[in-house]
Amino acid sequence: MATSGAALPIERGYMLKVWFAVAAIVIAMATAISLAAATRSAPAGGTDLKPVKDFGPVTVQHEPVDVNGTVCGQCR
Numbered sequence: 001m002a003t004s005g006a007a008l009p010i011e012r013g014y015m016l017k018v019w020f021a022v023a024a025i026v027i028a029m030a031t032a033i034s035l036a037a038a039t040r041s042a043p044a045g046g047t048d049l050k051p052v053k054d055f056g057p058v059t060v061q062h063e064p065v066d067v068n069g070t071v072c073g074q075c076r
Contacts, residue, residue: 065072
């Protein structure tokens with residue numbers, strides 16, 4: 001009759017594989033978090049309270065595209 005604290009060789013091998021899998025996941029997550037923190041940059045608009053730089057009015061071109069002297073078929 002086996003006691004509840006007895007560890008069979010099959011159970012030991014299974015638990016060792018599970019332990020390695022969990023350790024690999026923890027190491028991968030720690031690496032991903034540290035790389036994300038190291039490569040973090042400032043937001044696109046910046047963090048200053050001063051106004052955002054104005055680059056002037058937008059120029060929009062609504063003319064069709066010419067390809068080899070003819071109007072592009074997709075742009076008609």
